[in-house]
Amino acid sequence: MKLIKKDEFLNFVDSLIKIDPRRVIGVKSKGNKFIFDTLNSANELRLDYDVTILPPKKYFLPPTETLLKYDLTDKFSVEAVNEVTPLIIIGVHPYDLIALQQMDIVFRDTYQDHNYIRKREESILIGVNIQNVSPYSFAGSMGTATTEEGFDLMLTDLGDEYAIEIGSEKGEAILNKYAKIADADGDTINKVHDIKGKIASKFKKQLNFPPEELPKLLEENYDNELWEKNAQKCLSCGSCNLVCPTCYCFDVQDIVELNLRRGKRVRTWDGCLLEDFAKVATGENFREDRAARYRHRFMRKGKYLYDRFGFIACVGCGRCASACLPDIADPCKVFNALKEG
Amino acid sequence: MSNESIYLPRPATIKNITKFTESESLFELVMDDNRPLNHQPGQFVEVSIMGIGEAPISVSSSPTKKKSFEICVRAVGNVTRAMHRLKIGDKVGIRGPFGKGFDTEFLKGKDILFIAGGLGIAPLRSLINYVLDHRADYGRAIILYGCKAPHELLFREEVISWRKRKDIECHLTVDKVPEGEHWDHNVGVVTTLIPKIDFNPSTTYAVVCGPPIMYRFVIRTLKERGLAEDHIILSLERRMKCGVGKCGHCQINGIYVCQDGPVFNYSEIKDLPEAL
Structure with a gap:
């Protein structure tokens, strides 16, 4: 586990935006709701959000996606299209990470859907543990309020800094390259463990059975x-x-x-x-x-x-x-x- | 692992078109790469007409016919109507074959009772011709084929040739004979043929394909004749948009027709409320 000061985290995000502004997606506010959208600046990030209007699914299975293009002046001229922009998506909640892992299974089953798979493979997901609970959400009783997998990096808010769990080599690589981080000590690891342990109980809405x-x-x-x-x-x-x-x-x-x-x-x-x-x-x-x-x-x-x-x-x-x-x-x-x- | 798109159709050229009725024609297709389709009887392909769309169509020919394959198309939607505007030499896109077809190995040695209603003869014909091409491997072959009126009979010449063969039995029926049309065979829905034929329920498998309404009545009549539920094999129609188990349209309760079907044993699906 790593630690990063909040202002350093914002610097990290800004440096990612600077490299390729099309690539960096984060949770922003829209009216009194929240959305995943392209970040123009790290200051737009709202990692304290409760839920976004749409899940990050829209980046991997876009609402409209071109599968083929063709030329009708020829007898048969068709080519497959797979438009992939490698994205870094910041602020994904655990339930959405779990949902994406489920979609991975679906789109890899039997017939591999590379339009989905390549977008997933080339993206980096930076998750964040839930700080504010949506009144509609019941993730706490679905076992989806926290997750140990499905992310490249996972943030936990510790006040002045974020603890960062590393979920993949890809995640570790961008962190090492662009962020000023420190190693987390045993106390911090325990603290994160405690915070995660309490998230599920914050949900007022509960499924009344397993x-x-x-x-x-x-x-x-x-x-x-x-x-x-x-x-x-x-x-x-x-x-x-x-x-x-x-x-x-x-x-x-x-x-x-x-x-x-x-x-x-x-x-x-x-x-x-x-x-x-x-x-x-x-x-x-x-x-x-x-x-x-x-x-x-x-x-x-x-x-x-x-x-x-x-x-x-x-x-x-x-x-x-x-x-x-x-x-x-x-x-x-x-x-x-x-x-x- | 291939990175090829599962949505990319391969080109095929129309070699021949046989018009059966005002709205139904048989298209003979050859894959442009000259590879055989390698389908099982009962499987389907997704047929593309670029600029119009894609439609799931069952393969009508037996895989024993290797150089080309045939699909019988009723002009009823955008793609199928556009298909009817095509000429010999034109190209379509093909994806597939997809799904689970008839188990030709399992049926070996068994008597087969083919029951087709209307366009249901199209997928059944792939199995009928397969059985005829391997005639010694199978027991009795009994064909019951019904359509609405004499002029709607599909594969007319082939049906006549089946009736002439000594090693198969072929019975025909129409729902009605409109004035001015001639008909020498049974009149009534296809179900009315079932009591008229003699078969051994323990050695016979019924293979049924027709419009949704037909199944319930045919299955009931077959059961009355002593046929066990697992001796009834059905081919079902659904909206199969992707053909590869992703798009969700063809679901019958929890099963995907494009993956787990379109051919099902009745005993597998009889408890699914959405099946029949």
């Missing part, structure tokens, strides 16, 4: 009337999908330039709550019922992806709960209600 019970609970409650009852209020807007750090479904579309000569194939974020999500060309919609779509998202988070990959695909960030206008998307409320029966 998350490991979710797959079975959801299986048993497939026909629970709660789905229909809540779905009656659902706007099918897909906001819960859009803000989720573990929603990765996408649509693929061809976009042709106005000259009709060149075009590109892009993927865009899609959401299983949207009405047309499972609709095929013949008009058949395999998940036409709003309640079935509403249920699908929870089943996917707590059971389907668990069955397939072995992880609970809800990290308790609470973004969906805050984005949902009719207030039915909160997984914590839904899971607790199912448990209570």
